Amino acid sequence: MTLAEMIARAQETLRQAIAARRTAQDALMALRIDPNLTEEAVTERRTARDEADAAVTRAQADLAELEEEQRRENEVAELAARTEPTGNRAPAYDRVARVGAEERTYRQDQDPRGATFERDVAAAFFGDYEARDRLSRHMQEERTERGDQLRAVGTGAFAGLIVPQYLTDLYAPAVAANRPFADAIRQHQLPAQGMQVNISRITTATSVALQASENSDVSETNIDDTLMSIPVQTAAGRQTMSRQSIERGAGTESIVLDDLFRRYATNLDSTLINQSTTGLSAVATSVTYTDSTPTTAELYPKVIEGLAGVEAALLDQASGDNIAVMHSRRWYWMQNAMGTSYPMITQPGVVAQTLGANYATRYGSGVRGILPNGTPVIVDNNIATTLGTNDNEDEIYLGDRNEHHLWEDPSAPMFIRAEQPKVESLGVVLVVYGYFAYTHARYAHARKISGTGLAAPTFAGA
Structure with missing residues (x-):
């Protein structure tokens, strides 16, 4: 593991520790307003909060130590570069012995x-x-x-x-929905050849039944499978730039390239959700929520109904790692809700007097929060907001994270810079492309909440 990977892992550990500490503090504050408060309960929650505090401190110290080590490594590398004799040309990449890590030719820092x-x-x-x-x-x-x-x-x-x-991972000035859902689901490496991925699905199972009597035939059903063929698709985009804009401009080519990367990610994620026939919206079973005056409290039972359908479809193949995917407008609308009724069954990590929890993370950073039953929420603005009869509805998707499959070429996205096709007009063509395949239908388990209750939300006070 490289030092950069260790730092990334330490940063994730610190983030999780902070989230756990926030949850522990929320639980303590909620308990203090409980009319049935006991000293033992307060002591228990305070101890949990203090332990979470200590975990944050340890994670912070570990991260600081790694970052200091990285700073020193960079400092030594720069010092070595300054003190290298100018008369000695560095040997070729493949003609030098190495111990440990060597600086990359192209480095982010x-x-x-x-x-x-x-x-x-x-x-x-x-x-x-x-x-x-x-x-x-x-x-x-x-x-x-x-x-x-x-x-x-x-x-x-x-x-x-x-x-x-x-x-x-670079960001250009133009905003993009990017790929929150694609990053949250199960990843696979795309096979090296071929334009489809094949999966065998058991469509007729064996059988077991009680034997009618001694020496009588026992139950037998011939197992059978069906080949599931998933097409490999190509996402690509290009931009023709004038040579003048590249040679006389300031960073213009890198800005265009950055933006192409982000459009590539956005297109891939949107395809996973919105593509006809195979996209998540097309294959998910509908749970209809019809309501002219919708509320979060009325929507939530539909979420539970959808999750119940997910588990019923998967049974022993369910991993239990369910996710809810929704548009940012729906997530903020749910946060706008106020109420006095609380779930009668508490859930791990959720304070009983709240309707879920918001982790206060930025868009595209993974899980944004949890619903009252502990289901993580992924916010993705590639979800359409022009659905329904009035063209103003969005949808909420529920499924098992491990049963949404994405195969990506590990080399993607690729970059082509071509000058000859447009040489007569002093044009340079930039192309970004990549191959991928996906399926949500290895098991038909996904659910979507849709209907007039998910029309464009209004943000009103209590």
Whole structure:
């Protein structure tokens, strides 16, 4: 595990510790207003809160130690670069022995927007051998770190290159819904060849029954399966830029590339939800909520009905890791609710006097909160808001996280920079593309809440 991966893990541990501490504090505050308050109960909740505090402190210290180590590593690397004799050219990537980790050719801390990578791609077309050498080293690094995952991508003509991994997470100024749902579901590596993924599904099960009498025939049903073929799809986008805008502009190419990455992620996620026939909205079984004056309290039983349907469909194949996926307008509308009635059955991690919990995390950061029964909420604005007879409804999706499957090419998204097709007009074509496949229907389990009760919400006071 690299130091950067250790830091990422420590950051996630700290985030979870903070969330646990917040839950413990909420529980303590809720107990203090309980008319049946006992000293023992307060002591128990205070102890839980203090233990959560200590966990936050430990996680914070661990993260600080790793970050200090990373800072020192960067400092030493910069010092080594400054003290290297200028007369000695560094040996080629494949002609030097290494112990431990070596700095990557293209690094986020030195080139966060990928300008160096893009300049090298452009320079390679004009025969710049040093640029070609850097790109070759980058491709070798990718094969070394992810060789078991990546396709055999040639670099001779530099027509298709693997984009440095950190660049796929960059943000351009234009907003995007991105891929909250795609990131939350079960991930698989796309097979190396073929334009479909095949899964065998048992459609006729064996049977067991009570034997009618001694020596009589026992129950027998021939097991049978059906091949489920899932198509591999291609998401792609391009942008033609003038050479003047690239050569005379300031960072224009990197801005366009950043935006293409984000449109790619948004398109993939939207396809998973909205594609006709196979998208989540198309395959989910409807739980209708019809109401001209909807409230969160009236909507919540529909959520429970949907989750009951999910479990009934999966039975022993249910992982129990259910999720609720909704538009941000629906999540905030639910937070707007006020009431005096509380669930009669408490749930782990949820204060009894509240209707779920909001984790106060930003859009696209994973779980945004939990519903009263503990179901995590994923907020995704790729969900349509123009559904229903009046074109103003959205939907809430419920399902088992592990039964929403996404296969992605580990090299995706790929980047092509082509100058020849538009050379007569001094144009440069940038293309971003990738392959993926998905299914929500290995088991027909997903549910969606839909109907007039999910029309555009109004945010009114109690």
